[in-house]
Amino acid sequence: MTLEQRALLEKEETRKIKILAALACRFRIEMFDILHAKQTGHWGGASSACEILTALYFHRLCLDPKNPDWEDRDRFILSKGHASLLLYTVLAYRGFFEPEILASFRDIDSTLQGHPYMNKTPGVDMSTGALGHGISVGVGIALAACLLKKSYHSYVMVGEGCLNEGQSWEAILSAAKYKPEGLTLMVDYNGVQLDGPSKDIMPLEPLADKFKAFGWNILDEVYDGNDMKAVFQSFRELDRIVGWPKVVLYHTVKGKGVSFMEGRNTWHGAPIDDSSYAAGRPELVAFFEQALAEVM
Amino acid sequence: MGETMRDAFGKYLAKLGNYRDDLVVLDADVSSSTKSSYFARPFLIGSSMSV
Numbered sequence: 001m002t003l004e005q006r007a008l009l010e011k012e013e014t015r016k017i018k019i020l021a022a023l024a025c026r027f028r029i030e031m032f033d034i035l036h037a038k039q040t041g042h043w044g045g046a047s048s049a050c051e052i053l054t055a056l057y058f059h060r061l062c063l064d065p066k067n068p069d070w071e072d073r074d075r076f077i078l079s080k081g082h083a084s085l086l087l088y089t090v091l092a093y094r095g096f097f098e099p100e101i102l103a104s105f106r107d108i109d110s111t112l113q114g115h116p117y118m119n120k121t122p123g124v125d126m127s128t129g130a131l132g133h134g135i136s137v138g139v140g141i142a143l144a145a146c147l148l149k150k151s152y153h154s155y156v157m158v159g160e161g162c163l164n165e166g167q168s169w170e171a172i173l174s175a176a177k178y179k180p181e182g183l184t185l186m187v188d189y190n191g192v193q194l195d196g197p198s199k200d201i202m203p204l205e206p207l208a209d210k211f212k213a214f215g216w217n218i219l220d221e222v223y224d225g226n227d228m229k230a231v232f233q234s235f236r237e238l239d240r241i242v243g244w245p246k247v248v249l250y251h252t253v254k255g256k257g258v259s260f261m262e263g264r265n266t267w268h269g270a271p272i273d274d275s276s277y278a279a280g281r282p283e284l285v286a287f288f289e290q291a292l293a294e295v296m
Numbered sequence: 297m298g299e300t301m302r303d304a305f306g307k308y309l310a311k312l313g314n315y316r317d318d319l320v321v322l323d324a325d326v327s328s329s330t331k332s333s334y335f336a337r338p339f340l341i342g343s344s345m346s347v
Contacts, residue, residue, distance in 0.1 A: 161325060164324075164325065193325055194325050194326055194327075194328055194329065195323075195325045195326070195327055195328060201324075201325050202325070268328075269328075269329070
């Protein structure tokens with residue numbers, strides 16, 4: 001590659017980072033509107049993982065939205081299934097279904113159930129919601145790729161609640177044994193879970209050391225999962241390290257984007273009341289406009 | 297919508313706590329969903345959760 005080509009690529013990537021950062025901000029507004037309208041659903045964990053899922057679906061996963069069951073597609077399992085609205089939003093704008101359908105979130109008979117349901121929603125690879133199942137299924141899907149001689153990649157996202165579950169650690173053991181090619185675990189490490197701060201409910205630290213001790217290939221750096229540039233860097237680093245399975249930790253902020261909701265377990269899944277909506281939405285709009293100005 | 301089943305459950309559990317010393321409620325990180333949080337407010341012991 002010549003220096004000129006390299007510079008051009010870098011310029012293109014910088015632009016893509018800015019566009020996707022703005023897109024993530026836009027998704028937050030859409031989710032906030034829907035959660036307020038529905039008076040149900042989970043804001044905290046949907047907001048914290050917004051940049052990571054946006055980057056995954058618009059930059060990394062190999063998919064065909066018109067053919068959601070394509071055998072060779074990359075797989076993604078949202079083990080923290082309560083962040084379903086984020087997954088639905090990203091899937092809708094990626095082309096799996098019409099964004100208008102998002103308004104039916106959590107309605108009876110809607111294709112968009114409160115927690116992801118693989119038999120109803122195009123693009124959902126695994127039904128989740130009961131925490132702690134995602135890594136097990138991810139190991140299975142990745143091993144299936146090896147058996148079937150497929151080259152797709154499998155990604156699993158967990159939150160701290162998932163990692164409280166014993167089953168997660170059984171799956172982490174199995175993955176270290178079978179070393180399934182193409183399996184990557186992403187930890188949305190926002191420090192807060194349903195009933196309080198994770199360090200009080202069930203401390204996970206030293207988490208990176210635990211993964212190392214279990215024989216996983218972990219990225220040395222903990223990335224800022226709410227910074228699109230850092231998320232892109234983590235992807236590059238994932239491609240650079242050798243050996244499977246891989247895991248990356250992202251520090252994120254629960255409820256990101258609305259100052260008085262950030263880092264607070266009370267906004268894990270509480271309905272967004274009218275006054276909080278009125279106070280919070282302008283903050284999200286301001287972030288979006290700022291991100292958009294960076295693109296222009 | 298009337299009172300949800302889980303709210304009714306949680307509130308009644310808390311009420312029972314006033315009458316029985318031997319009633320113990322256990323929960324792990326989902327008390328705001330199971331509504332055992334109603335019981336936790338007056339009777340919380342040995343936990344780090346904030347109610």
